[in-house]
Amino acid sequence: MTTAPDAGAVPGTVRPGGRTARVREAVLRAAGDALAERGFAHLDLAEVARRAGVGKTTVYRRWGTVTALLADLLDDMAEQSEPRVEVGSLLSELEANATLVRRTLTDSRQGALFKAVIAAATSDAHAAQALHRFYAARVAEWAPCVRQAAERGEVPADTDPEQVVRAVSAPLYYQLLTTGTPLDQAAAERAARAAYEAARAGAFRTGR
Amino acid sequence: MTTAPDAGAVPGTVRPGGRTARVREAVLRAAGDALAERGFAHLDLAEVARRAGVGKTTVYRRWGTVTALLADLLDDMAEQSEPRVEVGSLLSELEANATLVRRTLTDSRQGALFKAVIAAATSDAHAAQALHRFYAARVAEWAPCVRQAAERGEVPADTDPEQVVRAVSAPLYYQLLTTGTPLDQAAAERAARAAYEAARAGAFRTGR
DNA sequence: CGATTAACGGGACCCTGGTTCCGTTAACGC
């Protein structure tokens, strides 16, 4: 009787180098392609495997479900998203953020991924967690611009920075999901402006 | 050779009375129950048929897909949603709207339905259209309160009423989908307040 | 460089969501 390997371990953790890494990369790329071309509903792990030049058994063993694959894709994307650049005025920083969000949602690849993850998150806890992680990181990245604006006196001192950042994205996502209207630059500017004015008026103050 | 019935017709349109109506009602109720209990991902038309005490063939013949059934459910719900009651001040009307939206999204039955339809809409055109119809109707229902406020001079005269109404809902949906935080009443009030302040400051003016 | 074994790949298999067939029930028009 030889020592049995840990049956509970996720494949890819013990020997993550070389082949395993190449497989992961190829599968994530293929999944992104398939998603952008055919959409979430038609996403088929066997097809992803074929596109990636990989056995379908491998995809099922490593990820198991479509939602798990999406979560991995999102984590992968989170690592390579652009950092905020400091500008100096709150309104222009919020506009920069809104423009970035708009570009992301409009991009055929990233937009499709977001829609898919959002759909998956409504019924799958793992996908939901991946989504929450993603937004927590993004919000944390942009919150400082509000904090600095508070120090400059542009907005009330007890303004909740995260609320302001979320307020910029919210209308863009809402429009994407609930209307057929395309997300244009005017929508992005409007979103930034609205969040800015609301913050200045004290709508996002924490202490009561 | 007898006259062939129109093969392209949707079942239930020629003899919509009695049995057909009862079946539709039972299936929609069962679908709503199943959705609330087991979630979108586990929604199975055969199970819906069983719950409704109806043959699964019938469900497939009448609706065909899960998304079509969801669209029908949403249309059904749209007919019975509460009308707005006039209050008098814009802020309190927007708060009433925010509270209504919050209650809807928080309700286990309706909330599950919304999440499901949103998920379906990201990849199915029919579900997306049903969703757009629903929101267009809801927004049209509430837009007048902004118009009246504009006449009273509470907000700039060229404020776009629909933008304001959408701005109230957006943060609530955004929070529901992208964070794990529960939707509390404070969130509803904040959403209303933010939309109100932004509108007053002219963030939703149409002419440039 | 060689041994060990994690991870991969092909193919057979299986199971369940969805379709088809056809007999039965009950709307609707007269």
Next chain:
DNA sequence: GCGTTAACGGAACCAGGGTCCCGTTAATCG
């Protein structure tokens, strides 16, 4: 009422997404 036939319901059937088995390839360690 009565006849016509739309719509329903049960059961057999089909297909393709997901699993299992087992032989092959190549990371990792010494």
